[in-house]
Amino acid sequence: LRNQRSFATIMEEARGETNWMRLRAYLSIFATYSVYLNTAQKEQMLSFLYDQLMHKEGDIRRQAAELMGDILARFHAGYTKEVPAHHVPDPHEHTALGLAEGYLRKILYPDHKLLPQHKRWINYTLKRVIATLVGHSQGQEQQSFLHLCLGLYAAPDKLDDTSAFTLLDSATSLPLQLCSPQQRQTIGHFAVILSRRRALTVRAAALEVLNVLLPLAEDPTPLVEAIHTLPVKDNSTLGLMREWVLLQQRGLPADDAVGALEDEDISEIFLENLKAATPWIIKKANIRILTAFARIDHGYHLLHIATHLSNLLMVSEQVTVRRAAGSALLDLVPLLSHDQRNEVSVELTRGLELGQQEFSKYIPSYLGRFYLYLPPEQLEESLRDLQSALASSNSRLAAAVLDTVGVLYEHYEPYRQRFPETDDVFRGRRERLLGMMMKGLSAPSSSVRQEALRVLGDSVFGSSVLSGHEKRRAFSLAAQKILFLMKEDSSGDLTFYYRAAALSRIYRFIKEQELTHGGFKFTTGEKIAFFPGTFDPFTRSHKAIVAAIRDLGFEVMLAIDEFSWSKKTQPHRIRRRIASISTADLFHVHIFPEDFPVNIANPENLGRLRRTFPGKEVYIVVGSDVVETASSYQAEPQADSIRTFPHVIFRRAADGSPGS
Numbered sequence: 109l110r111n112q113r114s115f116a117t118i119m120e121e122a123r124g125e126t127n128w129m130r131l132r133a134y135l136s137i138f139a140t141y142s143v144y145l146n147t148a149q150k151e152q153m154l155s156f157l158y159d160q161l162m163h164k165e166g167d168i169r170r171q172a173a174e175l176m177g178d179i180l181a182r183f184h185a186g187y188t189k190e191v192p193a194h195h196v197p198d199p200h201e202h203t204a205l206g207l208a209e210g211y212l213r214k215i216l217y218p219d220h221k222l223l224p225q226h227k228r229w230i231n232y233t234l235k236r237v238i239a240t241l242v243g244h245s246q247g248q249e250q251q252s253f254l255h256l257c258l259g260l261y262a263a264p265d266k267l268d269d270t271s272a273f274t275l276l277d278s279a280t281s282l283p284l285q286l287c288s289p290q291q292r293q294t295i296g297h298f299a300v301i302l303s304r305r306r307a308l309t310v311r312a313a314a315l316e317v318l319n320v321l322l323p324l325a326e327d328p329t330p331l332v333e334a335i336h337t338l339p340v341k342d343n344s345t346l347g348l349m350r351e352w353v354l355l356q357q358r359g360l361p362a363d364d365a366v367g368a369l370e371d372e373d374i375s376e377i378f379l380e381n382l383k384a385a386t387p388w389i390i391k392k393a394n395i396r397i398l399t400a401f402a403r404i405d406h407g408y409h410l411l412h413i414a415t416h417l418s419n420l421l422m423v424s425e426q427v428t429v430r431r432a433a434g435s436a437l438l439d440l441v442p443l444l445s446h447d448q449r450n451e452v453s454v455e456l457t458r459g460l461e462l463g464q465q466e467f468s469k470y471i472p473s474y475l476g477r478f479y480l481y482l483p484p485e486q487l488e489e490s491l492r493d494l495q496s497a498l499a500s501s502n503s504r505l506a507a508a509v510l511d512t513v514g515v516l517y518e519h520y521e522p523y524r525q526r527f528p529e530t531d532d533v534f535r536g537r538r539e540r541l542l543g544m545m546m547k548g549l550s551a552p553s554s555s556v557r558q559e560a561l562r563v564l565g566d567s568v569f570g571s572s573v574l575s576g577h578e579k580r581r582a583f584s585l586a587a588q589k590i591l592f593l594m595k596e597d598s599s600g601d602l603t604f605y606y607r608a609a610a611l612s613r614i615y616r617f618i619k620e621q622e623l624t625h626g627g628f629k630f631t632t633g634e635k636i637a638f639f640p641g642t643f644d645p646f647t648r649s650h651k652a653i654v655a656a657i658r659d660l661g662f663e664v665m666l667a668i669d670e671f672s673w674s675k676k677t678q679p680h681r682i683r684r685r686i687a688s689i690s691t692a693d694l695f696h697v698h699i700f701p702e703d704f705p706v707n708i709a710n711p712e713n714l715g716r717l718r719r720t721f722p723g724k725e726v727y728i729v730v731g732s733d734v735v736e737t738a739s740s741y742q743a744e745p746q747a748d749s750i751r752t753f754p755h756v757i758f759r760r761a762a763d764g765s766p767g768s
Contacts, residue, residue, distance in 0.1 A: 112149075115145075115149055115152075118134070118137075119152065119153075119156060121134070122134040122135075122138075122156065123156065123159075128163070128164075128165040128167070128168055129507075129555065129558075129559075130602055131160075131163075131168055132167065132168065132171065132562075133558065133562070133602055133605050133606050133609070134605065135160075135168070135171045135172060135175060136171075136562065136605075136606075136609045137605045137608060137609050138153060138175060139171075139175050139178070140608070140609050140612045140613075141608075141612070142175070142178070142179055142182075143182070143185065147183065147184070150179050150183060151207070153179060154176060154179060154180070154207065154211065157172045157173075157175055157176045157179075158172075158176065158211060158214065158215075160172035161173060161176075161215065161229060161230045161233045162222065162226040162229050162230055163229075166427035167427075167469070169229055169232075169233055170233070170236060170427075172233070173233035173236035173237045173240075174236050174237075174239075174240045175240075176211065176237050176240075177236065177237040177238065177239065177240025177241040177243075177244065178240050178244050180204055180207060180208045180211065180237075180241050180253075181204075181240065181241050181242075181243075181244035181245040181249075181253070182244060182245070183203075183204035183207065184204060204249070205252055205253070205256060208241060208253060208256060209256055211237070212234070212237065212238070212256070212257070212260065214230075215230055215231065215233060215234045215237060216231070216234060216260065216271055216274060216275070217271065218230045218231070227270075228270075231270065231271075231273075231274040232274070232277070232428075234274050234275075234277075234278045235277055235278035235280070235281040236281070238257050238278050238281050238282060239281040239282075241253050241257070242254050242257065242282065242283055242286075243283065250286075254282070254283070254286065254287065254291075257282060258282075258287075258291055258294055258295070260275055261275060261279070261294055261295055261298040262294070264297075264298045264301040264302050265301065267302075269305065269307040269309070269310050272302050272305065272307075272310050273307070273309050273310050273313050275298070276298075276299060276302060276310065276313035276314055276316070276317050277313050277389075279295050279298070279299070279317045279320075280316060280317060280320050282295070284320065284321065284324055285324070289326050292321060292324055292325065293325075295317065295321065296317075296318070296321050296325060296330065296331055297330075298317075299314045299317040299318050299321070299331075299334070300314075300318070300330055300331065300334040302314045303315065303318065303334045303335075303337075303338050304337075304339075308342065308343055308346070308387065308390070309387045309389055309390075311338060311339065311340075311346060312343075312346055312349070312387070312389045312390060312393065313389060314334075314338070315335065315338060315346065315349060315350060315353065316389075318331050318334060318335055318353070319353045319356070322353070322356075322357055328357070332354075332357060335350060335353055335354060335357075336354070338350055343390065344373075344376075345377070345380070345390050345393050345394055345397065346390070346393070348365055348366060348393075348397055349393050349396075349397075351365040352365040352366070352396075352397075352400075362400070363400040363401075363403060363404050365400070366397050366400045366401045366404070367401075367404050369397075369401055374398070374401065374409060374412075374413075377394045377397065377398060378412075378416050380394060381394050381395070381416070381420060381424075381429075382419075384425060388426040388428050388429050391420075391424070391426070391429045391432075392428065392429060392432045395417065395420070395429070395432045395433055395436050396436070398413045398416070398417070398436070399413075399436045399439055399440060401413070402414075402440050402443065403440075403443070410440070410443060410444065410448070411444070411448050411451070411452075413440065414437060414440055414441075414444060414448065414452050415451075415452065415455065417433045417434075417436050417437040417440070418433075418437060418452050418455050418456055418459075420433035421433045421434045421437065421456070421459075421470065421471060421474060422456070422459040422467055422468070422471065423467060427470070430470045431470070434470070434473065434474035435474075437452070437474060437478065438474060438477055438478065441478055441481045442481065444481075446482070446483050446486070449478070449481050449482055449486075450482060450486050452478070453475070453478055453479060453482060453486075453490060456471055456474070456475045456478065457475065457490065457493060459471055460472070460475060460497075460505070460508050460509070460512065461497060461505055468504075468508055469508065469511075471508070471512075472508055472509075472511035472512040472514075472515055473511070473515055475512050475515075476511075476512045476513070476514070476515025476516040476518075476519065477515060477516075477519050479512075479516055480516065480519060480520065480522070480523050480526070481526065483527060484527055484529060484533075487523075487537075488537075491537070491540065491541075494509050494512060494513060494544070495544060497509045498510070498513075498544060498547055498548065498551075499547075503551075503553040503555045503556050506548065506551060506553065506556045506559075507555060507556055507559040509544075509548075510544075510545065510548045510556065510559050510560055510563050511559070511563060513541055513544045513545060513548075513563070514545065514563035514564075514566070514567030514568070515567065516541055517538065517541040517542060517545070517567060517568065517574075518567045518568070518571050518573050518574050519573060520537075520538055520541065521574075521575065521578070538578075539585065539695065540693075542568075542582055542585060542586055542695075543692070543693030543694065543695065544693060545560055545563055545564055545568070545586075546560075546586060546589050546590075546593070546692045546693050547689075547692045547693045548560030548563070549561065549564070549589075549590065549593045549594075549597075549692065550593050550596075550688055550689045550692035551689070552689070554597075554602075554603060557597055557603065558602065558603055558606040561594075561603075561606040561607055561609070561610040562606060562609070562610065564590070564610055564614075565609055565610035565612075565613040565614070566613070568582055569582075569583070569610075569613045569614045569616075569617045570613035570616075570617075576621070576624075576625075579617060579621075580621060580625070580628065583614075583617070583618075583621075583628065584628060584629075584630055584631070585695045586695070587630075588698065589692065589695070589698075590614075592688075592698065592699065593688070593692065594607055594611075596685075596688060633661050633662055633663040633696065633724075634661075634724055634725065635661060635662045635663070635724065635725050635726075635727060636662065636663050636665060636721050636724050636725070636726045636727065637657050637658075637662035637663065637664045637665065637727045637729050637756055638665050638667060638700070638706070638717060638726055638727065638728055638729065639654065639657070639664060639665065639666050639667065639729035640667040640669060640706065640708060640728075640729075640730075641666075641667070641668070641669060642668070642669045642672045642675060642677050642683065643666070643668055643669075643683055643686075643687050644672070644675065644677040644678055644683055645678065645683060645686050646683065646686050646687040646690045646691075650687075650690075651690050651691065651694070653729075653758050654666070654691060654694065654697055655694060655697075657729060657756055658694060658695075658696050658697055660756075662696075662727065662756070663696050663698070663724075664694075664696065664697045664698070664729075665698055665699075665700045666687055666691065666697065666698065666699050666700060667700040667706055668680065668683055668684045668687055668699065668700070668702070670702070670705070680702075684699065684702065687699060704720075708728065708730075708738075708740055708750050709738070709739065709740035709750070711746055711747060711748040711749045711750075712748070714748045714749065714750060714753065715747070715748035718748065718753075725754065726753060726754075727753065727754045727755060727756050728750065728753045728754075728755050728756070729755070729756045729757075729758070730755065730757060730758075731757070731758055731759075731760040732757055732758065732759050732760050733760040735755075735757060
């Protein structure tokens with residue numbers, strides 16, 4: 109993004125990208141570095157983002173819409189050159205307000221030549237653009253954008269059903285608390301007029317807007333009258349929702365509206381939610397009804413409803429319905445017994461493993477938080493399943509597991525309140541989750557490594573949920589490994605972009621900590637365990653020995669010999685890579701630099717090694733057979749020779765494999 113040519117190049121690459129996960133990486137880069145763009149580049153970016161509003165993947169449409177709103181809100185922010193005092197503005201230069209008005213109308217009224225499905229996709233993004241446009245602006249500019257958005261609600265009678273529904277759906281995204289009574293009255297009048305339409309979706313959306321406005325209205329009478337007269341005979345769900353809103357307005361328990369539902373009614377709702385023809389806004393209302401009913405009725409319906417919600421999360425065609433089902437499932441999980449929670453989590457995990465990517469990608473955000481309601485034994489079993497899946501050759505599954513682990517790590521803190529444990533167990537599990545992310549960062553597949561970078565940036569160092577203390581702890585544990593594993597990864601441009609986005613979040617975190625806490629205090633062990641060997645290959649026994657030495661308080665350095673005089677080994681880089689992958693999840697264990705050769709028979713090399721760690725005691729790790737047979741142990745001791753170093757010696761088994 110440093111100049112027009114490189115900007116044009118990356119824009120062309122993004123336009124030509126057909127893989128949605130790779131396109132998501134480009135959008136993340138644009139979101140991170142949009143502040144550095146000049147106004148001409150921002151206009152080009154807005155044009156590109158508008159095209160992405162008709163992308164087949166809902167995540168891409170959502171991300172593009174939010175970035176559009178953010179760029180428009182901060183159109184004149186960022187790094188710009190100082191303008192001379194005598195400068196005369198170009199009258200043809202676009203203003204943020206003018207661009208915002210143009211794009212809002214293009215989203216509300218897409219080109220007539222587009223396919224109907226593309227028009228609907230573009231329409232549905234209006235609420236996200238409006239939410240970020242108004243939410244990310246400030247002061248007078250925010251009021252100007254708010255006034256611009258409210259101008260779309262001036263003439264409800266002139267709108268077709270599609271545009272009316274789009275605007276009603278977007279109205280709840282407006283910051284209604286910031287609106288003046290007159291502005292709220294405008295939106296209320298808009299909803300009242302449209303509540304009389306024949307279209308079911310328009311009436312349902314109008315009811316939702318009226319429900320949101322009621323607590324804020326100075327005179328709720330017109331709104332209540334509109335709710336009373338809302339036609340509901342053609343849809344039982346709409347009738348229940350109307351009763352729900354009226355009970356709330358009277359100050360009565362809204363859940364009473366669904367208390368009289370029979371088994372047949374619940375079954376009918378289940379069936380309606382699985383029909384493709386049912387509008388998504390009705391499905392969302394059905395989910396609210398089922399959730400309210402489950403809170404009242406804790407009997408056998410509870411598990412059925414939870415299972416139904418998990419099915420919707422896994423198979424529903426509409427992203428909005430999936431998200432509503434996932435949120436409702438998390439609301440109900442405290443009511444489920446431990447066995448019921450385990451049953452639902454197993455189903456969701458199976459969906460993660462077996463489902464197609466376009467469906468399974470929505471599961472991690474909810475499955476990760478659902479896991480945190482499982483008792484420790486069941487949670488440990490689930491983590492073992494995730495570790496096995498992370499090692500799978502299926503990169504799609506491994507990426508989904510990383511997303512789940514990121515959510516688990518981010519929302520882990522309340523677990524100790526639900527299931528009290530010792531600090532060692534609690535923190536050990538958190539460290540294990542971070543280690544799984546490091547494992548992803550060292551994975552053979554470049555797509556998995558890229559996903560690990562994204563998760564580290566978004567769910568750890570860029571998280572708004574994770575506390576500063578936990579971020580600092582994660583950074584002190586993982587910083588060295590992150591830098592090493594990034595350096596080892598020599599993939600193409602896309603990995604570079606992922607890396608840039610992750611490092612940007614880490615850099616912001618570092619600067620924030622330097623300003624608020626004066627930086628970091630990295631604590632390492634006082635003892636260094638230097639472990640040389642060919643490691644052909646690095647085995648589970650090697651890893652067990654390394655972990656045992658680490659647990660004794662050592663900082664372990666694995667030195668992979670470049671070659672062996674006595675063995676025909678695999679190439680050095682392959683052995684080094686295997687060791688790196690195997691130990692990625694072990695903190696305080698590092699691969700020693702390959703440009704620092706150490707021959708344990710050479711006192712000069714060993715002296716240099718000792719001086720590299722001033723103030724620390726360097727131990728040599730060897731097998732018992734090496735001590736018995738190596739010539740360096742038979743020679744007379746001299747300064748910095750191998751016999752002047754303390755040792756950690758493991759017993760070599762009879763078959764030559766590492767022992768205890």
